[in-house]
Amino acid sequence: MISRRSATLTGVVTNQDLDPRRLREAFGSFPSGVVAVAAEVDGELVGLAASSFTSVSLDPPLVSVSLANTSKTWPDLRRAERVGLTVLAEHHGEVCRQLAGPVERRFDSVPVTVSEAGAVTLDEGVARFDCSVYREVDAGDHTIVLLLLHAVEHGAGNGEGAPLVFHRSAFGRMAVV
Ligand SMILES: Cc1cc2nc3c(=O)[nH]c(=O)nc-3n(C[C@H](O)[C@H](O)[C@H](O)COP(=O)(O)O)c2cc1C
Numbered sequence: 001m002i003s004r005r006s007a008t009l010t011g012v013v014t015n016q017d018l019d020p021r022r023l024r025e026a027f028g029s030f031p032s033g034v035v036a037v038a039a040e041v042d043g044e045l046v047g048l049a050a051s052s053f054t055s056v057s058l059d060p061p062l063v064s065v066s067l068a069n070t071s072k073t074w075p076d077l078r079r080a081e082r083v084g085l086t087v088l089a090e091h092h093g094e095v096c097r098q099l100a101g102p103v104e105r106r107f108d109s110v111p112v113t114v115s116e117a118g119a120v121t122l123d124e125g126v127a128r129f130d131c132s133v134y135r136e137v138d139a140g141d142h143t144i145v146l147l148l149l150h151a152v153e154h155g156a157g158n159g160e161g162a163p164l165v166f167h168r169s170a171f172g173r174m175a176v177v
Helices: 020-027 093-099
Strands: 035-041 044-050 054-057 062-068 083-087 112-114 120-122 127-139 142-154 164-167 170-173
Touching (some): 035 120, 044 062, 044 093, 062 127, 093 164, 120 127
Parallel strands (some): 083 120
Antiparallel strands (some): 035 044, 054 062, 062 142, 083 127, 127 142
16 A cells, blocks of 8 residues: 655655755665776876766666766866776675775776777776766766767676676675576
8 A cells, every 4th residue: 555645754844854964874774886987098008997887878878877966087087089897706805995096096997998998998898898988967076978989898708707796885796596
């Protein structure tokens, strides 16, 4: 039976409940994978970890990530002709933290492939995408970056297997039920 409530969900009454900390906690209840977004720019590897990856369209082939407007990396990354996306594998917890940490160490000991056009992908990822920036959409304190896919690779080599799962600020793995 459906019970109707006249105004708001019980316990969600005032705007005070929408403070960033509470929102982050609530958003964190939604499990996701994590991608590495990376490119070679001016001879340097630049990139970050993003859990906001979403598939968007088949024709044209589009995916998106939502990036904080405070990102210091995105202004460099967006200049790349091609950007690589890698779906991180379940053993990539430490690599993921590294990709979100100090910029000068993000790619230390991480095996990567750099395409001729500068897309950087992780060799041990579950799936890899070669993309270019299609459109950027203002979205509050974030920017939704739509990426056009030029090539896709998945299910081959070391990457075959399970993805890293991000849930409630922690890393986990998929359980087959
Ligand atoms: C698991 C995980 C997921 C993340 N997802 C996002 C995301 O979707 N969008 C984002 O802007 N930053 C995300 N971050 C933070 C970035 O990886 C990075 O730390 C942040 O952009 C600051 O670095 P920057 O100033 O070099 O961009 C995530 C970090 C972690 C550890």
